[in-house]
Structure formats: C-alpha cells, structure tokens
Amino acid sequence: MPTKTIALVGWHLKPPVSVLPLRPKFAELTPMFDTAQLADAFVANWPVWFVTVTLIVAAVIDGMQLRVPNWITFPMIASGWVWSATLSPYAGWEGLVYSLIGTAVGLALLLPAYAIGGMGAGDVKLMAGIGAWVWGTVTAYAFAVSAVVGGIIAIGMVLTNKRWDKHHNQFWMILNEITAIKNPEQLAEIAAERKPRMMLLPYGIPIAIGSIAYFAWAGMLV
Structure with missing residues (x-):
C-alpha cells in the first residue's frame, strides 16, 4: 500500500492571548523605594545611623588589627552623653541619666569576660558606646543578638579550622579554670599566656x- 508523505511547511502556532495585564509604562511604575521617605527616616533616626556607621568602622579595624582603638570608643561614649543631654527626646538631666545607665549596662555586659581575659577592653568600651547612644534596654537586646552571632561565627571558625578536638579541649579547660580558680586576676594572667x-x-x-x-x-533605621 503506497504511503503519503505530508510536509508541513511554515507551520506556526498562533500565540495565545495573554490574560495578564499589559506592562505599564515606565512612568507609571511605582518605585520600589521612596527616596524622600528614606531621607526623612535617615534624618529622624540619624543617632542610630551614627552608631551603625561607627560600629562598621570599629568592626573593620578590629578584624584587621584585633583591637578597637580608643579614638573610636571614647568619642563615641562622650558624644552619646552630649546628645542625650542636649538633643535627645529627653534632653536635660533625664536624658543624661538614661545615657549613663546605658553606658553602665554596656560595660556590665562584657566586663566579666574582660576581667578573666576573654575579651578586649576595646570591645567593652564599644558596647558602652552603644549604651551611651541607644540607652539600656536597646543595648541589652543588641548584646543578646551579638552573643548569638558571636557563637555562630565561633562555630564556623572551628569547623573551618578542622581541629575540633583541640578547640573542644580548650573550651572545657577554660570552663574548668573559671569554676576552679575564681580569681579574675589569675584567670586573666592564664588567658594572656x-x-x-x-x-x-x-x-x-x-x-x-x-x-x-x-x-x-x-525598625530603628527606617
């Protein structure tokens, strides 16, 4: 039985009609970010932005030099006191007291670790600077998040170093020293060595x- 060959030449399917709305003109697109709103938020929250930029600079220097210099921390603390006493929503003695309490909170949170040699003085003063600007409650929350971040980074460093046994033994040795010696000065000497x-x-x-x-x-930045 003879067969027939059917050639389909120039066969094109008609594109389906789109059920989606046509793309609006560029001028009609709603901008993703309202620059005016962002500018207003920056002006309204400039103290928090100041702290943010200072923290970034301090982190970069600490990462490169393993220290946070005094020319960052002392002016940060002092300027926080001045702003709280003069320009904050509670300007006057009330604002200054809030700032001093925040400074004390920042110091108290890291001072125990510093006392036994587990923390640099610059880190303690950096936390105090945060407290001077954003006061006690925010400083406590910021410290809590920082502690979690620090733990995650430390675990990542240990896993990257691939010497789990060494770091595991060091951790328990340090913990045993803290519980057994209980003398901050002696613990600091051991940590320095x-x-x-x-x-x-x-x-x-x-x-x-x-x-x-x-x-x-x-929501303190925008």
Missing part, C-alpha cells in the same frame, strides 16, 4: 553585626 596559641575572634565584628541586625529588626 594562652592567647598566642588561641584562635581569636575579633568581637567587634559580632557586636556590629548583632547590634545593626537588632536595629533593623526593631
């Missing part, structure tokens, strides 16, 4: 990441 052999975490980095993350989550 052990420091060259330790893998160090520049704590200004988790302080910056954790604090800025909390500022953003709490």
